[in-house]
Amino acid sequence: MPSLFSRHIGLQLAAALILASVAPLLGAGFLASRLIEDTLLRQSESTRDSLLDASGSLVDGHVAGAEASLTTIARMIVVEEFANPRKVGREDARVKEELAKRLLGLLEPSDVLLGLAYHGTGTPGENDPEDPYEVRAQAVQSRYNSYQQELPQVDQNLRNGFAVPGSNEAPRIPLADPVVSVPRAGKSYVSESIQFAGPIPYIRMSVPVRTEAGVIGVLVASVNLEPMRETLNRLAAGRAALTVRDADGTVVAAGTTDPGADALESRTLPGARGWTLSIREPRGAALGTLAAARRQAWLWTAAAVLLALVITFVVTARLMSPVRALSGAVEKMARGDLRARAGVERQDELGRLAQAFDGMAAALEKLDQLKSDFVSHASHELRTPLTSMKLSIANLQDGVIGPLDGRQQEVLARVRGDLDRLIRMVNELLDAARLEAGRVELSRERCDLGAIARGAVETVRPIADEKGVRLEVEAGAAPLDGDRMKLHEVVLNVVDNAVKFTPAGGRVHVAVTGDGDGVACVVTDGGPGIPTEKLARVFEKFAMIPGDGAPKPPGAGLGLSISRKIMELHGGSIRVDNLPGGGARFRIALPGPRPSGGPRSA
Structure with missing residues (x-):
């Protein structure tokens, strides 16, 4: 199953923009932090070197001054x-x-x-x-x-x-x-x-x-050497530990500051006496401003990252807004709503794509309307002669014209059965056309979904008995406000389909439940079930989906589509899923009765 990330191009685009913008900023922040530390270390080293140079000059100067004084005294001795x-x-x-x-x-x-x-x-x-x-x-x-x-x-x-x-x-x-x-x-x-x-x-x-x-x-x-030692200590100013050792390692001057084990150290050998000058500076003193500088650098980096994120989300939202509108319109059209439009008013490529889609959707809606008008007119024109033919055949079967032998009665029965199926298909086409055109009004009244289900089961029972399918019904009282005839048509369509797809010896179970929040009718068949990849097309118009290994079912494929439209008018829903052991389960859900009760037309 694809992940959430792989199913949303907006997340992918945002991730790409964040990676392209935030990663360099974080890298720059890290490099800036390292650069600040290196700069402070170099500055500290330069300061220590300068201090060592000054200390070495002081030591050499002190010794040279003493030597000059001694030489002067020697000359005075001669004088x-x-x-x-x-x-x-x-x-x-x-x-x-x-x-x-x-x-x-x-x-x-x-x-x-x-x-x-x-x-x-x-x-x-x-x-x-x-x-x-x-x-x-x-x-x-x-x-x-x-x-x-x-x-x-x-x-x-x-x-x-x-x-x-x-x-x-x-x-x-x-x-x-x-x-x-x-x-x-x-x-x-x-x-x-x-x-x-x-x-x-x-x-x-x-x-x-x-x-x-x-x-x-x-x-x-x-x-x-005491004056020199005091001057060296003052030169270090308490910040660093300045130490002077002779060639034997004897310490003549040592600062009182303890620089710690991780101190930064520099050494030098002043003059030709083999003396060693060393200065050890606490790392904290040398990098005293590092924490503040790093904090400042990371604050600027965080501000830049935040700005990059804001820009990323703004750009992503702007790019994804028409995409979401277009995707929503496509999903609505996939569910049969040909009035869906993207409604994107932009002049870029996405805007032109959405406008092209809206033009295509308008053309499809017009074509569908022409088709619906044709089907409606054709069905209306066909219903009158079909009804006349049905009456004529009934007269023949009743012997109005004359007596018929057994062979003639059998042929007329088959013709009448085919004619009934044809009239039913014409009526379904007319119902579908009216529902799509919004010309169907509900005659709401207080009714009982349990009684409606029992009536539908009894209507289909002769067909089930003839096929050898056992019909079971558990339907208690389930009051609601709805159109009794339309709801009967919905339940009848579902139960009839269940009987069609259940093999001989199988079972169809109808259960009706109800509470204060709503009522439901669940129809479970014993058929092969519906292929998983075709579950989403069950309620489409003209969708005739056979079960696995089953022949194509009879009819025009409009019953479940009409049932879904009727449920939507009632504010309810109809759904289907497959049972683990085989068979399909349809669930019809409707809101409960209104508190005020009483019939209402819609």
């Missing part, structure tokens, strides 16, 4: 008397103290250097030839000094570079230490490893102190 050879005794002690004060004066205003130590050439014979450098002067910022005093465990490397203030310790740095060996070769040295003095991160740095004669000493400093 001052720092570079003079040391003297002996108290004079040397006084010179070293003066040098320390001057170094401290250079150190304290700056927050870049934690401590300074000038290692100069010693007096021959007093120092190891393999270790000719000794501390000539040193200075430590007071803040670092407090860390040394409060935290005895402060990094020993810084202790090795600077004596604890107030002590007489003057440590020497081995020549193999790169903090000395690199400046002795005339180059600056910057440590790759980050160390800590309490919470303060620093790196060791040294530059050569040279005169025209060559390198005469080394200036060693501990470079404070």
Whole structure:
């Protein structure tokens, strides 16, 4: 059985238009959503790269600035008397103290250097030839000094570079230490490893102190990285976690923001120290506007889809309106209503098709009217001579002219039977013509459908007995308002057909039921039934449909068509279906009596 979709071209057209319009819109919405996400990710990556570039420049700038400051101090040492050879005794002690004060004066205003130590050439014979450098002067910022005093465990490397203030310790740095060996070769040295003095991160740095004669000493400093760390944290602005690690993996700066496990990360290696800068940004922060952008995109997509659906339904309705009108008119014509018209007033192809159909329907109606007029006139003209012939044959059978032998009586009986069938066919043609022309008026009166059914059964019973068909009737009281004679004709047609199609030994059952809402007469035969594909044509004019394997029935094929017309005039219906075990079942349904009762003509 075809599905609802396959039976309605409107659904197919709407589905095609929706698929052609909505699918691209949904695809565009999906692509727009992906494009927005990709754009935000690229924007976040660009922002992180810019932040990394700025951070790398800040780290390099901080170290380069410290190196420049240290180089400047080294030049000042040369200009001052720092570079003079040391003297002996108290004079040397006084010179070293003066040098320390001057170094401290250079150190304290700056927050870049934690401590300074000038290692100069010693007096021959007093120092190891393999270790000719000794501390000539040193200075430590007071803040670092407090860390040394409060935290005895402060990094020993810084202790090795600077004596604890107030002590007489003057440590020497081995020549193999790169903090000395690199400046002795005339180059600056910057440590790759980050160390800590309490919470303060620093790196060791040294530059050569040279005169025209060559390198005469080394200036060693501990470079404070805390200002750089604070600036990096401010640069990240709490949105991302910015981390700086040295070559050993020691963290010098790390943001306080927790970006989560699904954070977006970028890395870079600033300078030649092997340090790693990494920035991790929470995915939610990077895609913070994604949800709103996606919602906006999908809202626009939904609006476009809704507009496409509205346009689809409008277009489909406009296209299907004439199609439905044309289909309805065709169905009415198929049921015998030749007055049906599409009534489409449009100038497009569908409009011209509907107008062509209306013209064809008008021509068919005119042709049918001519046929009906011809049949009506011909039937009317035939009925008078046929009636005269019937009277003449009756006179012959009654012996008015003279006595007849048995053979003559038999021939006249056959002729009279054929003449009765012919008169019945003529009457049916006249009835059909009147019904189609609307010239039949009902004489409504209060009547009983049960009594009408019993009368019709008794009329047909002689034929059924002769054929060997058993007639059964269950007809109680079933009052209604209708035309008694017309209803008798309807029931008689149905019962007569049931007897015709029921073989000898079969059974025809007639049942009448009634309630306050309506009455019904159901006639069931024992015949072969009606072919399923021909059920819809049973009530058409001139339709003579034999059962499976049965010969063509006698008559003009107008009885059931007339019966349907009469039922429609009464506001009732007549339907037929096949029984599972064989046979056909006709159901005549009529409205019950009107509350006011009494006869009425229609």
